[in-house]
Amino acid sequence: MQAIVVHSGEPELVQQAIQGDSSAFGELYQRTLDAIYRYVYYRVGDVHDAEDLIEQTYLKAWQALPGYKAVGHPFVCWLYRIAQNLIMDYHRRKKTDAAVANDLKIDCERLQSNLLKEVIEAEEAGMLAQAIGHLTEEQQQIILLRFVERLSYTEISRILDKSEGACRMLQNRALMALNQILSDGQG
């Protein structure tokens, strides 16, 4: 008979994981995997690379848990920052900016016809990821955190280390830039 492990809320899980409870960390993994998966996938644009980066994110989180201090924000915010650093290292290694631009030129034609109707499927998601990949680092982050993950300005400001007013301005600029990319692809 398999033992049933009962876990409490997220703060308690985090404390248990800090103390070395692997099952508590596993529970946190299951709860935050979708958010980190979307974040990394839309930033990287490749499924395999994204999965590797996701595993590295959680592995680094497990190693750095003893130094984690909960200050009232969700645990996933801390994971976002770890993932962000790994993605930056990934981009520096891969130098995929040129590749993303080339793919975007081809995919924008397809995106033009399907953008407003169907974006949930994996194929459209891939195209969206590639379109987002054409933005700057900060614009990508704000688009994903604000529109995809629906985080508040307070949480976003902590992740990006910016003020809430700056995050608002960055959000508008990122949305306009993304719309401009799609419009240029159409035109």
Added chain:
Amino acid sequence: MIMVTSSSVFDPILDRCIASLLEQGKPVEACLLDFPEHKDALEPLLRLAFALQTAGSLQAPADFRMSSASRMNNLIAGVPRRESPIQNRWQRLVRSRWAMLGRAIQRVPANPRFSWVYVTILLVLMLSLTSWGIVNAADQSLPGDALYPVKLRVEGVQLFISTTPVENSRLQIKFTQERFIEVVSLAEQQRAANFSNAIQGYTHQLTATMATLADEQYLPQVDRADLSRVLLDDLTDNEFRLNALLLSIPEKYPLPADFRTAVEEALALIQSSCEQARIWSGLPPANPQSSSPSILSPLNTAQATTHPAQTKSPSPTSTPVPLTPVPLQAARTPSPKSETSDPNVMFTDWPSEWPPLEETLIPAPQWTEVNMPWPTQIALPTAWPTDLMPLPTIIQEYWPTDLPPVEIPDESTPPAWPPDPDEPPDWPSEDWPSE
């Protein structure tokens, strides 16, 4: 191609519509109805925002979720965790406070509105440190130095902020002594150019101090007496040191022309201040002889007392008269020739009219023969005196009279000793009185 131009008016509208769309779930059409004048610019952006939020439904594939979980368990078991460097609770607390301060400091420069705060704080700290350094340096300055006016200003501020008359008077006395120390320091450093100014500053400060103490309405009598004693001690020391300075300075460095006059005026002021201070403190007036001798003035002479050498002999019935020192010949006091055109020389010629030393010696006392006849022989008595008082007769009456006369043995013939030592001697039993 739809061109969207951002503006200070459009950005708040767009942000408001996005907030309504994401947080309240408001449809895009409803947001467009709120701002019809911006419909053309808002619609593509809001539709894109709506499309983006639907992308949030993307989830990790189930196979990836399961496979990655097992891989994670294996990795966690094999990879050691980073131990927290903070083991002590106190260390955590301190580090957390420093971390908060560090984050606060890091964030402020990003906001240019608060940079002036740090600049202002830095300027205030720099001004405080600079002022403190200048005041400390000015405290050791002397007349003629660049920071000497700062020193006087600081003393003026101290007098201004003094709260009680006693405190003000104490500061005045302190500054008087400070002016004298400056005079001595200038002399030791051989700075003749500022010497006259220093002497003048001392006399001015002493005059001000005396005026403060003399104000009966300002200072109570009890406090005036106490402060006068303190001032008297300082002035007594100042007078002595100033006189000693006058003797040592000519050999050390040249003097200004008005140096001597200024010093003599200062000495006169000191002496008059001492007398007044004695009156205030209730002390008796100083004995002219007991006061600190003025080296420049002639030596005082005293009336000579009767010399014991005038008497021929000391009477045994009277105690010898103690000797008193013979006074010097006052008329022979030399006066130095101070008339010279060279201000750098004090004496042109050492006086040579001193009396010879032999005349100043105190003559030894001369004792004469005593005329008192001491007895040379004492006659011893040859016979017992007969005029002594007789013995009391009462004793003679109780002396037994029936005792046999005592036979005085003849020493020429020894008594007969029994030949037998074992035989007891014959006792005169027949003459023994019977009971």
